[in-house]
Amino acid sequence: xxxxxxxQLGTGNRIDSNVFVPVLHVTNQTYLASGTDFxxxxxxxxxxxxxxxxxxxxxxxxALSLSARLRNALGLPLYLKSLDFKLDGVAVGxxxxxxxxxxxxxxxxxxxxxxxxxxxxxxxxxxxLLLSASSGSATVTITKADTSLSMKSVSGVFGQTKPLSxxxxxxTDGALLSGQTITFSIDGTQVGQGTTDGxxxxxxxxxxxxxxxxxxxxxxxxxxxxxxxxxxxxxxxxTTTIESTKITASSVSGAVGS
Numbered sequence: 254x255x256x257x258x259x260x261q262l263g264t265g266n267r268i269d270s271n272v273f274v275p276v277l278h279v280t281n282q283t284y285l286a287s288g289t290d291f292x293x294x295x296x297x298x299x300x301x302x303x304x305x306x307x308x309x310x311x312x313x314x315x316a317l318s319l320s321a322r323l324r325n326a327l328g329l330p331l332y333l334k335s336l337d338f339k340l341d342g343v344a345v346g347x348x349x350x351x352x353x354x355x356x357x358x359x360x361x362x363x364x365x366x367x368x369x370x371x372x373x374x375x376x377x378x379x380x381x382l383l384l385s386a387s388s389g390s391a392t393v394t395i396t397k398a399d400t401s402l403s404m405k406s407v408s409g410v411f412g413q414t415k416p417l418s419x420x421x422x423x424x425t426d427g428a429l430l431s432g433q434t435i436t437f438s439i440d441g442t443q444v445g446q447g448t449t450d451g452x453x454x455x456x457x458x459x460x461x462x463x464x465x466x467x468x469x470x471x472x473x474x475x476x477x478x479x480x481x482x483x484x485x486x487x488x489x490x491x492t493t494t495i496e497s498t499k500i501t502a503s504s505v506s507g508a509v510g511s
Contacts (some may be wrong), residue, residue: 255269255270255271256269257269257270300325300326300383300384300385301325301326301385301387302323302324302325302326302331302377302379302384302385302386302387303323303324303325303326303387303389304321304322304323304336304375304376304377304387304388304389305321305322305324305389306319306320306321306373306374306375306389306390306391307319307320307321307322307391308391308392308393308394309373309391309392309393309394310393310394310396311394311395311396312395312396312397312398312399312425313363313364313366313367313368313395313396313397313398313423313425313481313482314363314364314398314423314425314426314428315363315398315425315426316359316363316426317359317360317363317366317393318357318358318359318360319338319340319345319357319358319360319373319375319393320355320356320357320358321336321338321355321356321375321389321391322350322353322354322355322356323336323350323354323356323377323387324354325384329354330350330352330353330354330355331350331354331384332350332351332352332353332354333349333350334349334350334354334356334377334380334384335347335348335349335350335356335377335378336348336349336350336356336375336376336377337375337376337377337378338358338373338374338375339373339374339375339376340360340366340371340372340373340374340393341371341372342372342374345358345360346358346360356375363426364423364426364428366393366395367395367481368395368396368397368480368481369394369395370392370393370394371392371393371394371395372390372391372392372393373390373391373392373393374388374389374390375388375389375390375391376388397478397480397481397482397483398423398424398425398481398482398483399423399424399425399482399483399485400421400422400423400424400430400476400478400482400483400484400485401421401422401424401485401487402419402420402421402422402435402474402475402476402485402486402487403419403420403422403487404417404418404419404420404472404474404487404489405418405489406472406489406490406491406492407472407489407490407491407492408491408492408493408494409461409492409493409494410461410493410494410495410496411461411462411463411465411493411496412460412461412463413460413461414458414459414460414461415458415459415461416456416457416458416459417437417444417445417447417456417457417458417459417472417474417491418447418454418455418456418457419435419437419447419454419455419474419487420449420452420453420454420455421433421435421449421453421455421476421485422453423482429449429451429452429453430449430453430482431449431450431451431452431453432448432449433448433449433455433476433479433482434446434447434448434449434455434476434477435447435448435449435455435457435474435475435476436474436475436476436477437457437459437472437473437474438472438473438475439465439470439471439472439473439491440470440471441471441473444457444459445457445459455474461491461493465493466493467493467494467495468492468493469490469491469492470490470491470492470493471488471489471490471491472488472489472490472491473486473487473488473489474486474487474489475487
């Protein structure tokens with residue numbers, strides 16, 4: 254309202270008004286004012302933000318956490334702001350930035366992400382009239398996991414069938430690996446293979462050959478690895494023992510010379 258001889262009301266004309274009138278071509282203003290020969294319009298400016306997602310490289314099965322940093326145009330951290338995370342385009346959750354502007358999102362079941370490169374995308378929706386929206390991306394690389402074998406020593410006599418068994422685990426999370434082939438060898442010579450079951454145990458029924466010398470022999474279980482796991486092997490002992498014998502005799506009687 255007021256004089257508009259200089260267009261100070263912003264109505265697009267110079268007609269004075271004693272009632273409130275719409276102001277043209279003005280949006281998102283936080284302050285409007287006019288004087289005897291001037292008009293003022295103050296618009297809130299967005300402060301630009303930047304999201305920096307963190308790259309990560311780690312083995313399959315290790316606890317996996319995604320993280321990103323949120324800063325303003327001055328490089329200062331923004332805290333208590335929610336960041337949204339996606340992995341390979343799939344939303345996996347949100348996390349709030351701390352005093353350093355860092356948001357961290359732990360993921361459940363990290364073993365579900367296969368060996369190779371994955372893209373993590375992080376976005377900030379912004380704050381109306383205050384902070385601009387922003388986003389960033391980085392690469393999470395999952396590498397093959399190390400494995401370990403455990404095995405019990407075996408002893409027996411020639412001709413006896415004994416079970417040779419070994420248990421295969423993933424080192425990062427202790428997961429028992431099923432459906433994997435374990436090769437058994439004695440003194441460096443392969444004697445057979447077994448496949449791990451749901452408890453990670455592979456078993457081979459082995460008949461002790463009489464070609465082995467009496468005593469201790471090196472029993473080896475080995476895993477060749479696969480697309481997700483590194484190979485491993487373990488030495489144990491197979492001991493061949495002398496089979497006990499028993500002699501029975503019958504008493505005899507007879508005449509001299511018979």
